[in-house]
Amino acid sequence: MTKQNKWLWAVALLTYGFLYLPLVIVVVYSFNDSRLNAEWVGFTFKWYRILFNNEQMLLAARNSLLIGVITSVFATIFGTLAGMAMYKYKLRLLPVLVLTPIAIPEILMGVSLLMFFVMLNMTLGLFSVALAHIAFCIGFVAIVVRSRLQGMDEALVEAARDLGATPLQAFYLITMPLIMPGIIAGALMAFTLSIDDFVITFFTAGAGASTLPLQIYSMIRIAVTPEVNAISTLLMLLTLALILIAGKLAPGALRAK
Template identity: 50%
Template sequence: MTRSKHVDFWKNSLIGLVFVFLYLPILVIIVFSFNTSKLNILFKGFTFKWYALVFHNVQIMSALENTLIVGIISTALATIIGTLGAIGMQKYNFPGKAILDKVLYIPIVIPEVVLGIALLSIYSLAGIPLSLFSLILAHVTFCIPFVVLTVRSRLVGIDQTLEEAALDLGATPLKAFIQVLLPLLIPGIISGAGFSFALSIDDVIISFFTTGPASTTFPLQVYAMVKTGITPEINAISTLMMLVIVVGIAANAIFQVSKLKRSKRK
Protein backbone atom coordinates (compact mmCIF):
# COMPACT_ATOMS: atom_id res chain seq x y z
CA MET A 1 0.00 0.00 0.00
CA THR A 2 2.83 2.38 0.93
CA ARG A 3 4.70 1.51 -2.27
CA SER A 4 1.56 2.18 -4.31
CA LYS A 5 1.16 5.62 -2.71
CA HIS A 6 4.83 6.34 -3.35
CA VAL A 7 4.44 5.46 -7.05
CA ASP A 8 1.28 7.57 -7.30
CA PHE A 9 3.08 10.52 -5.71
CA TRP A 10 5.92 10.46 -8.23
CA LYS A 11 3.53 9.85 -11.11
CA ASN A 12 1.34 12.80 -10.13
CA SER A 13 4.42 14.96 -9.56
CA LEU A 14 5.74 14.12 -13.02
CA ILE A 15 2.37 14.89 -14.62
CA GLY A 16 2.25 18.17 -12.70
CA LEU A 17 5.74 19.14 -13.89
CA VAL A 18 4.76 18.39 -17.49
CA PHE A 19 1.69 20.63 -17.21
CA VAL A 20 3.76 23.40 -15.60
CA PHE A 21 6.35 23.12 -18.38
CA LEU A 22 3.64 23.29 -21.06
CA TYR A 23 1.31 25.94 -19.69
CA LEU A 24 3.40 28.23 -17.46
CA PRO A 25 4.99 30.02 -20.47
CA ILE A 26 1.50 30.57 -21.92
CA LEU A 27 0.31 32.02 -18.61
CA VAL A 28 3.35 34.34 -18.50
CA ILE A 29 2.59 35.58 -22.03
CA ILE A 30 -1.03 36.30 -21.12
CA VAL A 31 -0.14 38.11 -17.88
CA PHE A 32 2.58 40.29 -19.43
CA SER A 33 0.33 41.24 -22.35
CA PHE A 34 -1.45 43.48 -19.82
CA ASN A 35 1.77 44.94 -18.37
CA THR A 36 2.19 48.72 -18.46
CA SER A 37 5.95 48.34 -18.84
CA LYS A 38 7.62 47.42 -22.13
CA LEU A 39 10.04 45.15 -20.30
CA ASN A 40 9.00 41.54 -19.69
CA ILE A 41 10.74 41.42 -16.33
CA LEU A 42 8.39 42.84 -13.70
CA PHE A 43 4.65 43.35 -13.84
CA LYS A 44 4.19 47.06 -13.02
CA GLY A 45 0.52 47.64 -13.79
CA PHE A 46 -2.58 46.60 -15.72
CA THR A 47 -3.44 48.07 -19.12
CA PHE A 48 -5.21 47.28 -22.41
CA LYS A 49 -3.07 49.70 -24.40
CA TRP A 50 -1.04 46.97 -26.13
CA TYR A 51 -4.21 45.40 -27.50
CA ALA A 52 -5.29 48.80 -28.82
CA LEU A 53 -1.88 49.22 -30.47
CA VAL A 54 -2.23 45.84 -32.17
CA PHE A 55 -5.56 46.77 -33.76
CA HIS A 56 -4.22 50.18 -34.82
CA ASN A 57 -0.98 48.79 -36.26
CA VAL A 58 -1.32 49.08 -40.06
CA GLN A 59 1.41 46.52 -40.75
CA ILE A 60 -0.16 43.89 -38.50
CA MET A 61 -3.65 44.44 -39.90
CA SER A 62 -2.36 44.29 -43.48
CA ALA A 63 -0.43 41.09 -42.73
CA LEU A 64 -3.51 39.58 -41.09
CA GLU A 65 -5.61 40.46 -44.15
CA ASN A 66 -3.04 38.81 -46.44
CA THR A 67 -2.99 35.72 -44.23
CA LEU A 68 -6.77 35.34 -44.34
CA ILE A 69 -6.88 35.88 -48.11
CA VAL A 70 -4.15 33.30 -48.72
CA GLY A 71 -5.62 30.87 -46.18
CA ILE A 72 -9.17 30.98 -47.54
CA ILE A 73 -8.24 30.80 -51.24
CA SER A 74 -5.54 28.14 -50.84
CA THR A 75 -7.80 26.05 -48.59
CA ALA A 76 -10.67 26.21 -51.10
CA LEU A 77 -8.43 25.23 -54.03
CA ALA A 78 -6.59 22.52 -52.10
CA THR A 79 -9.87 21.06 -50.83
CA ILE A 80 -11.42 20.86 -54.31
CA ILE A 81 -8.30 19.47 -56.01
CA GLY A 82 -7.44 17.17 -53.11
CA THR A 83 -10.97 15.75 -52.85
CA LEU A 84 -11.18 15.01 -56.57
CA GLY A 85 -7.67 13.56 -56.47
CA ALA A 86 -8.51 11.32 -53.51
CA ILE A 87 -11.62 9.98 -55.28
CA GLY A 88 -9.66 9.35 -58.47
CA MET A 89 -6.80 7.63 -56.63
CA GLN A 90 -9.15 5.45 -54.61
CA LYS A 91 -11.72 4.44 -57.24
CA TYR A 92 -9.81 4.20 -60.50
CA ASN A 93 -6.77 2.35 -61.82
CA PHE A 94 -4.53 4.02 -64.40
CA PRO A 95 -0.91 3.79 -65.57
CA GLY A 96 1.53 5.31 -63.10
CA LYS A 97 -0.94 5.27 -60.20
CA ALA A 98 1.54 3.62 -57.82
CA ILE A 99 4.22 6.20 -58.63
CA LEU A 100 1.79 9.11 -58.32
CA ASP A 101 0.61 7.72 -54.99
CA LYS A 102 4.16 7.94 -53.63
CA VAL A 103 5.03 11.29 -55.23
CA LEU A 104 1.84 12.86 -53.89
CA TYR A 105 3.03 12.67 -50.30
CA ILE A 106 6.50 14.14 -50.88
CA PRO A 107 5.45 17.60 -49.58
CA ILE A 108 4.45 15.94 -46.30
CA VAL A 109 7.72 14.13 -45.62
CA ILE A 110 10.37 16.55 -46.93
CA PRO A 111 11.49 19.50 -44.76
CA GLU A 112 9.61 22.74 -45.41
CA VAL A 113 12.83 24.60 -46.11
CA VAL A 114 13.58 22.20 -48.99
CA LEU A 115 10.09 22.63 -50.42
CA GLY A 116 10.36 26.41 -50.05
CA ILE A 117 13.69 26.53 -51.91
CA ALA A 118 12.34 24.20 -54.62
CA LEU A 119 9.27 26.38 -55.18
CA LEU A 120 11.41 29.53 -55.24
CA SER A 121 13.63 27.94 -57.90
CA ILE A 122 10.59 27.00 -60.00
CA TYR A 123 9.18 30.53 -59.73
CA SER A 124 12.53 31.96 -60.79
CA LEU A 125 12.78 29.67 -63.83
CA ALA A 126 9.15 30.29 -64.82
CA GLY A 127 9.43 34.04 -64.32
CA ILE A 128 6.67 34.13 -61.70
CA PRO A 129 7.03 37.23 -59.47
CA LEU A 130 6.83 36.80 -55.71
CA SER A 131 3.40 38.03 -54.63
CA LEU A 132 0.17 36.80 -53.06
CA PHE A 133 -0.36 34.66 -56.18
CA SER A 134 2.95 32.84 -55.73
CA LEU A 135 2.21 32.41 -52.03
CA ILE A 136 -1.25 30.96 -52.69
CA LEU A 137 0.24 28.59 -55.27
CA ALA A 138 2.83 27.41 -52.74
CA HIS A 139 0.24 26.87 -50.01
CA VAL A 140 -2.02 24.93 -52.36
CA THR A 141 0.96 22.72 -53.26
CA PHE A 142 1.71 21.63 -49.70
CA CYS A 143 -1.93 21.51 -48.55
CA ILE A 144 -3.24 19.18 -51.29
CA PRO A 145 -1.53 16.02 -49.92
CA PHE A 146 -3.11 16.55 -46.49
CA VAL A 147 -6.58 16.83 -48.06
CA VAL A 148 -5.97 13.72 -50.19
CA LEU A 149 -4.80 11.77 -47.14
CA THR A 150 -7.80 12.82 -45.04
CA VAL A 151 -10.43 12.22 -47.73
CA ARG A 152 -8.93 8.88 -48.79
CA SER A 153 -9.01 7.64 -45.21
CA ARG A 154 -12.72 8.51 -45.20
CA LEU A 155 -13.28 6.80 -48.56
CA VAL A 156 -11.80 3.55 -47.27
CA GLY A 157 -14.56 3.28 -44.66
CA ILE A 158 -17.43 3.92 -47.11
CA ASP A 159 -19.36 0.97 -48.51
CA GLN A 160 -18.88 1.24 -52.28
CA THR A 161 -22.03 -0.82 -52.91
CA LEU A 162 -24.13 2.21 -51.87
CA GLU A 163 -23.04 4.13 -54.96
CA GLU A 164 -23.39 1.02 -57.11
CA ALA A 165 -26.95 0.54 -55.82
CA ALA A 166 -27.80 4.12 -56.76
CA LEU A 167 -26.49 3.51 -60.28
CA ASP A 168 -28.51 0.29 -60.53
CA LEU A 169 -31.64 2.23 -59.56
CA GLY A 170 -31.19 4.58 -62.50
CA ALA A 171 -29.17 7.44 -61.06
CA THR A 172 -26.53 9.03 -63.27
CA PRO A 173 -22.90 8.85 -62.07
CA LEU A 174 -23.00 12.58 -61.25
CA LYS A 175 -26.26 12.26 -59.32
CA ALA A 176 -24.99 9.20 -57.44
CA PHE A 177 -21.84 11.12 -56.51
CA ILE A 178 -23.71 14.23 -55.31
CA GLN A 179 -26.52 12.48 -53.44
CA VAL A 180 -24.76 9.35 -52.13
CA LEU A 181 -20.98 9.64 -52.01
CA LEU A 182 -20.50 13.36 -51.33
CA PRO A 183 -22.64 13.49 -48.13
CA LEU A 184 -20.63 10.57 -46.74
CA LEU A 185 -17.38 12.36 -47.60
CA ILE A 186 -18.34 15.65 -45.94
CA PRO A 187 -16.67 14.87 -42.55
CA GLY A 188 -13.41 13.98 -44.30
CA ILE A 189 -13.60 17.02 -46.57
CA ILE A 190 -14.24 19.35 -43.62
CA SER A 191 -11.35 17.80 -41.68
CA GLY A 192 -9.02 18.18 -44.67
CA ALA A 193 -10.12 21.78 -45.23
CA GLY A 194 -9.65 22.63 -41.55
CA PHE A 195 -6.22 21.02 -41.53
CA SER A 196 -5.23 22.93 -44.68
CA PHE A 197 -6.44 26.25 -43.30
CA ALA A 198 -4.54 25.72 -40.04
CA LEU A 199 -1.36 24.85 -41.94
CA SER A 200 -1.73 27.85 -44.25
CA ILE A 201 -2.31 30.56 -41.65
CA ASP A 202 0.46 29.18 -39.42
CA ASP A 203 3.15 28.69 -42.06
CA VAL A 204 6.40 30.65 -41.81
CA ILE A 205 9.15 28.80 -43.69
CA ILE A 206 7.48 28.23 -47.07
CA SER A 207 5.90 31.69 -46.92
CA PHE A 208 9.34 33.19 -46.28
CA PHE A 209 10.65 31.81 -49.59
CA THR A 210 7.57 32.34 -51.77
CA THR A 211 6.15 35.74 -50.82
CA GLY A 212 7.17 39.25 -51.83
CA PRO A 213 7.84 42.31 -49.66
CA ALA A 214 4.38 43.73 -50.41
CA SER A 215 2.54 40.57 -49.36
CA THR A 216 3.81 39.78 -45.87
CA THR A 217 1.70 37.33 -43.88
CA PHE A 218 0.80 37.51 -40.20
CA PRO A 219 3.26 34.80 -39.03
CA LEU A 220 6.09 36.48 -40.97
CA GLN A 221 5.20 39.86 -39.48
CA VAL A 222 5.23 38.43 -35.95
CA TYR A 223 8.54 36.68 -36.67
CA ALA A 224 10.05 39.98 -37.85
CA MET A 225 8.83 41.71 -34.68
CA VAL A 226 10.19 38.96 -32.41
CA LYS A 227 13.70 39.36 -33.87
CA THR A 228 13.93 42.81 -32.28
CA GLY A 229 12.81 41.53 -28.87
CA ILE A 230 9.70 40.30 -27.06
CA THR A 231 7.38 43.21 -26.25
CA PRO A 232 3.94 43.37 -24.59
CA GLU A 233 2.53 44.02 -28.07
CA ILE A 234 3.79 40.61 -29.21
CA ASN A 235 2.37 39.09 -26.01
CA ALA A 236 -0.98 40.69 -26.86
CA ILE A 237 -0.86 39.23 -30.39
CA SER A 238 -0.07 35.77 -28.98
CA THR A 239 -2.89 36.05 -26.45
CA LEU A 240 -5.39 37.02 -29.15
CA MET A 241 -4.27 34.07 -31.29
CA MET A 242 -4.74 31.70 -28.36
CA LEU A 243 -8.16 33.22 -27.66
CA VAL A 244 -9.27 32.54 -31.23
CA ILE A 245 -8.11 28.92 -30.92
CA VAL A 246 -9.88 28.43 -27.58
CA VAL A 247 -13.11 29.94 -28.95
CA GLY A 248 -12.87 27.67 -31.99
CA ILE A 249 -12.33 24.56 -29.86
CA ALA A 250 -15.20 25.55 -27.54
CA ALA A 251 -17.53 26.18 -30.48
CA ASN A 252 -16.64 22.80 -31.97
CA ALA A 253 -17.21 21.08 -28.62
CA ILE A 254 -20.62 22.76 -28.23
CA PHE A 255 -21.54 21.75 -31.78
CA GLN A 256 -20.51 18.12 -31.19
CA VAL A 257 -22.45 17.94 -27.90
CA SER A 258 -25.60 19.42 -29.46
CA LYS A 259 -25.25 17.05 -32.42
CA LEU A 260 -24.94 14.08 -30.04
CA LYS A 261 -28.03 15.20 -28.11
CA ARG A 262 -30.06 15.53 -31.32
CA SER A 263 -29.00 12.06 -32.45
CA LYS A 264 -30.05 10.59 -29.08
CA ARG A 265 -33.48 12.24 -29.33
CA LYS A 266 -34.02 10.66 -32.73
Protein backbone atom coordinates in the same frame (compact mmCIF):
# COMPACT_ATOMS: atom_id res chain seq x y z
CA MET B 1 -1.86 4.64 -7.10
CA THR B 2 1.24 2.56 -7.70
CA LYS B 3 4.76 3.95 -7.85
CA GLN B 4 4.88 3.34 -11.59
CA ASN B 5 1.67 5.30 -12.13
CA LYS B 6 3.06 8.17 -10.06
CA TRP B 7 6.12 8.33 -12.31
CA LEU B 8 3.92 8.27 -15.40
CA TRP B 9 1.80 11.12 -14.04
CA ALA B 10 4.90 13.10 -13.14
CA VAL B 11 6.40 12.67 -16.62
CA ALA B 12 3.06 13.54 -18.25
CA LEU B 13 2.70 16.72 -16.16
CA LEU B 14 6.25 17.80 -16.94
CA THR B 15 5.75 17.15 -20.65
CA TYR B 16 2.46 19.05 -20.87
CA GLY B 17 3.88 21.82 -18.72
CA PHE B 18 6.83 22.17 -21.08
CA LEU B 19 4.45 22.31 -24.06
CA TYR B 20 1.75 24.62 -22.73
CA LEU B 21 3.31 26.78 -20.02
CA PRO B 22 5.05 29.06 -22.58
CA LEU B 23 1.68 29.55 -24.32
CA VAL B 24 0.06 30.49 -21.03
CA ILE B 25 2.85 32.99 -20.36
CA VAL B 26 2.32 34.59 -23.78
CA VAL B 27 -1.40 35.00 -23.09
CA VAL B 28 -0.91 36.38 -19.57
CA TYR B 29 1.76 38.88 -20.56
CA SER B 30 -0.38 40.20 -23.41
CA PHE B 31 -2.34 41.93 -20.61
CA ASN B 32 0.77 43.22 -18.81
CA ASP B 33 0.76 47.00 -18.30
CA SER B 34 4.45 47.31 -19.17
CA ARG B 35 6.30 47.45 -22.46
CA LEU B 36 9.02 45.24 -21.02
CA ASN B 37 8.14 41.65 -20.20
CA ALA B 38 10.64 41.49 -17.34
CA GLU B 39 7.98 41.58 -14.62
CA TRP B 40 4.25 41.84 -14.11
CA VAL B 41 3.10 45.42 -13.51
CA GLY B 42 -0.68 45.38 -13.86
CA PHE B 43 -3.64 44.30 -15.95
CA THR B 44 -4.56 46.24 -19.10
CA PHE B 45 -6.16 45.92 -22.54
CA LYS B 46 -3.91 48.68 -23.88
CA TRP B 47 -1.83 46.42 -26.14
CA TYR B 48 -4.91 45.09 -27.86
CA ARG B 49 -6.07 48.65 -28.58
CA ILE B 50 -2.62 49.51 -29.94
CA LEU B 51 -2.65 46.34 -32.00
CA PHE B 52 -5.95 47.18 -33.71
CA ASN B 53 -4.58 50.64 -34.58
CA ASN B 54 -1.38 49.24 -36.11
CA GLU B 55 -1.80 49.62 -39.89
CA GLN B 56 1.12 47.34 -40.75
CA MET B 57 -0.25 44.57 -38.54
CA LEU B 58 -3.75 44.99 -39.96
CA LEU B 59 -2.38 44.80 -43.50
CA ALA B 60 -0.43 41.65 -42.64
CA ALA B 61 -3.55 40.14 -41.07
CA ARG B 62 -5.59 40.94 -44.17
CA ASN B 63 -2.94 39.33 -46.39
CA SER B 64 -2.83 36.23 -44.20
CA LEU B 65 -6.61 35.88 -44.22
CA LEU B 66 -6.77 36.37 -47.99
CA ILE B 67 -4.05 33.80 -48.64
CA GLY B 68 -5.64 31.43 -46.13
CA VAL B 69 -9.03 31.59 -47.83
CA ILE B 70 -7.55 31.13 -51.32
CA THR B 71 -5.40 28.26 -50.08
CA SER B 72 -8.27 26.50 -48.36
CA VAL B 73 -10.51 26.74 -51.43
CA PHE B 74 -8.04 25.40 -54.00
CA ALA B 75 -6.28 22.97 -51.68
CA THR B 76 -9.68 21.51 -50.75
CA ILE B 77 -10.67 21.03 -54.40
CA PHE B 78 -7.40 19.41 -55.46
CA GLY B 79 -6.95 17.57 -52.15
CA THR B 80 -10.44 16.07 -52.36
CA LEU B 81 -9.76 14.82 -55.87
CA ALA B 82 -6.38 13.45 -54.77
CA GLY B 83 -7.92 11.71 -51.74
CA MET B 84 -10.59 10.10 -53.89
CA ALA B 85 -7.96 8.98 -56.39
CA MET B 86 -5.84 7.41 -53.64
CA TYR B 87 -8.90 5.61 -52.31
CA LYS B 88 -10.14 4.34 -55.66
CA TYR B 89 -6.90 3.58 -57.47
CA LYS B 90 -4.46 1.47 -55.47
CA LEU B 91 -1.35 2.81 -57.18
CA ARG B 92 1.85 2.79 -55.13
CA LEU B 93 3.22 5.92 -56.76
CA LEU B 94 0.10 8.06 -56.23
CA PRO B 95 0.35 8.38 -52.41
CA VAL B 96 4.04 9.22 -52.78
CA LEU B 97 3.27 12.05 -55.22
CA VAL B 98 0.46 13.44 -53.08
CA LEU B 99 2.00 13.10 -49.62
CA THR B 100 5.67 13.92 -50.31
CA PRO B 101 5.17 17.73 -49.92
CA ILE B 102 3.99 17.23 -46.34
CA ALA B 103 6.68 14.68 -45.48
CA ILE B 104 9.75 16.64 -46.54
CA PRO B 105 11.14 19.40 -44.27
CA GLU B 106 9.48 22.78 -44.72
CA ILE B 107 12.79 24.53 -45.33
CA LEU B 108 13.47 22.17 -48.24
CA MET B 109 9.97 22.79 -49.56
CA GLY B 110 10.47 26.54 -49.30
CA VAL B 111 13.85 26.52 -51.05
CA SER B 112 12.62 24.26 -53.85
CA LEU B 113 9.55 26.44 -54.45
CA LEU B 114 11.71 29.56 -54.44
CA MET B 115 14.02 28.05 -57.06
CA PHE B 116 10.99 26.96 -59.11
CA PHE B 117 9.48 30.45 -59.09
CA VAL B 118 12.84 31.99 -60.01
CA MET B 119 13.16 29.56 -62.93
CA LEU B 120 9.70 30.68 -64.12
CA ASN B 121 10.81 34.31 -63.74
CA MET B 122 7.82 34.89 -61.46
CA THR B 123 7.67 37.98 -59.28
CA LEU B 124 7.51 36.93 -55.65
CA GLY B 125 4.54 38.23 -53.71
CA LEU B 126 1.18 37.20 -52.35
CA PHE B 127 0.44 35.17 -55.48
CA SER B 128 3.57 33.06 -55.11
CA VAL B 129 2.84 32.57 -51.39
CA ALA B 130 -0.69 31.37 -52.19
CA LEU B 131 0.64 28.90 -54.78
CA ALA B 132 3.21 27.59 -52.31
CA HIS B 133 0.60 27.14 -49.58
CA ILE B 134 -1.75 25.33 -51.94
CA ALA B 135 1.00 22.91 -52.93
CA PHE B 136 1.82 22.31 -49.27
CA CYS B 137 -1.77 21.83 -48.05
CA ILE B 138 -3.12 19.51 -50.76
CA GLY B 139 -1.62 16.46 -49.06
CA PHE B 140 -3.25 17.26 -45.70
CA VAL B 141 -6.69 17.59 -47.29
CA ALA B 142 -6.12 14.36 -49.24
CA ILE B 143 -5.35 12.46 -46.01
CA VAL B 144 -8.55 13.70 -44.35
CA VAL B 145 -10.76 12.93 -47.36
CA ARG B 146 -9.24 9.48 -47.91
CA SER B 147 -9.77 8.69 -44.23
CA ARG B 148 -13.42 9.68 -44.54
CA LEU B 149 -13.85 7.58 -47.66
CA GLN B 150 -12.37 4.52 -45.94
CA GLY B 151 -15.06 4.79 -43.28
CA MET B 152 -17.88 4.97 -45.84
CA ASP B 153 -20.09 1.99 -46.68
CA GLU B 154 -19.66 1.29 -50.40
CA ALA B 155 -22.93 -0.66 -50.37
CA LEU B 156 -24.79 2.65 -50.29
CA VAL B 157 -23.25 3.73 -53.60
CA GLU B 158 -23.88 0.31 -55.10
CA ALA B 159 -27.52 0.47 -54.00
CA ALA B 160 -27.92 3.88 -55.64
CA ARG B 161 -26.46 2.51 -58.87
CA ASP B 162 -28.81 -0.50 -58.72
CA LEU B 163 -31.75 1.89 -58.42
CA GLY B 164 -30.76 3.63 -61.64
CA ALA B 165 -28.49 6.48 -60.50
CA THR B 166 -25.66 7.45 -62.80
CA PRO B 167 -22.11 7.53 -61.38
CA LEU B 168 -22.35 11.34 -61.18
CA GLN B 169 -25.72 11.22 -59.42
CA ALA B 170 -24.44 8.60 -56.98
CA PHE B 171 -21.47 10.81 -56.19
CA TYR B 172 -23.51 13.98 -55.54
CA LEU B 173 -26.39 12.27 -53.73
CA ILE B 174 -24.50 9.63 -51.71
CA THR B 175 -20.73 10.06 -51.63
CA MET B 176 -20.53 13.85 -51.35
CA PRO B 177 -22.86 14.21 -48.32
CA LEU B 178 -21.09 11.37 -46.53
CA ILE B 179 -17.59 12.79 -46.99
CA MET B 180 -18.61 16.45 -46.58
CA PRO B 181 -17.48 16.59 -42.90
CA GLY B 182 -14.05 15.40 -44.03
CA ILE B 183 -13.96 17.97 -46.83
CA ILE B 184 -14.87 20.79 -44.43
CA ALA B 185 -12.33 19.54 -41.89
CA GLY B 186 -9.67 19.46 -44.61
CA ALA B 187 -10.54 23.02 -45.64
CA LEU B 188 -10.25 24.24 -42.05
CA MET B 189 -6.94 22.43 -41.65
CA ALA B 190 -5.60 23.98 -44.86
CA PHE B 191 -6.65 27.45 -43.66
CA THR B 192 -4.99 26.88 -40.29
CA LEU B 193 -1.74 25.65 -41.80
CA SER B 194 -1.68 28.53 -44.27
CA ILE B 195 -2.29 31.31 -41.77
CA ASP B 196 0.32 29.89 -39.36
CA ASP B 197 3.07 29.08 -41.85
CA PHE B 198 6.35 30.97 -41.60
CA VAL B 199 9.14 28.95 -43.25
CA ILE B 200 7.59 28.46 -46.70
CA THR B 201 6.18 31.99 -46.62
CA PHE B 202 9.59 33.42 -45.74
CA PHE B 203 11.16 31.93 -48.88
CA THR B 204 8.32 32.70 -51.31
CA ALA B 205 6.93 36.07 -50.15
CA GLY B 206 9.44 38.45 -51.67
CA ALA B 207 10.23 41.93 -50.41
CA GLY B 208 6.83 43.58 -50.77
CA ALA B 209 4.55 40.96 -49.21
CA SER B 210 3.85 40.66 -45.51
CA THR B 211 1.84 38.13 -43.55
CA LEU B 212 1.18 37.79 -39.83
CA PRO B 213 4.03 35.31 -39.16
CA LEU B 214 6.47 37.49 -41.11
CA GLN B 215 5.28 40.65 -39.35
CA ILE B 216 5.60 39.01 -35.94
CA TYR B 217 9.11 37.82 -36.81
CA SER B 218 10.13 41.34 -37.84
CA MET B 219 8.85 42.69 -34.51
CA ILE B 220 10.49 40.13 -32.21
CA ARG B 221 13.95 40.65 -33.72
CA ILE B 222 14.20 43.73 -31.48
CA ALA B 223 12.22 42.58 -28.44
CA VAL B 224 9.14 40.59 -27.54
CA THR B 225 6.67 43.33 -26.59
CA PRO B 226 3.15 42.85 -25.18
CA GLU B 227 1.85 43.83 -28.62
CA VAL B 228 3.51 40.73 -30.04
CA ASN B 229 1.99 38.72 -27.22
CA ALA B 230 -1.44 40.14 -28.06
CA ILE B 231 -1.34 39.19 -31.75
CA SER B 232 0.13 35.81 -30.83
CA THR B 233 -2.76 35.24 -28.42
CA LEU B 234 -5.37 36.11 -31.06
CA LEU B 235 -3.64 33.93 -33.66
CA MET B 236 -3.45 31.09 -31.14
CA LEU B 237 -7.16 31.36 -30.36
CA LEU B 238 -8.06 31.36 -34.05
CA THR B 239 -5.90 28.33 -34.72
CA LEU B 240 -7.26 26.39 -31.75
CA ALA B 241 -10.84 27.21 -32.73
CA LEU B 242 -10.32 25.92 -36.26
CA ILE B 243 -8.58 22.78 -35.02
CA LEU B 244 -11.45 22.07 -32.61
CA ILE B 245 -14.00 22.56 -35.38
CA ALA B 246 -12.05 20.26 -37.69
CA GLY B 247 -11.78 17.69 -34.91
CA LYS B 248 -15.53 17.76 -34.32
CA LEU B 249 -16.28 17.34 -38.03
CA ALA B 250 -13.79 14.53 -38.61
CA PRO B 251 -12.62 13.13 -35.25
CA GLY B 252 -10.73 10.21 -36.80
CA ALA B 253 -9.37 12.03 -39.82
CA LEU B 254 -5.71 11.84 -38.91
CA ARG B 255 -5.69 8.42 -37.29
CA ALA B 256 -3.95 5.65 -39.13
CA LYS B 257 -6.39 3.16 -40.68
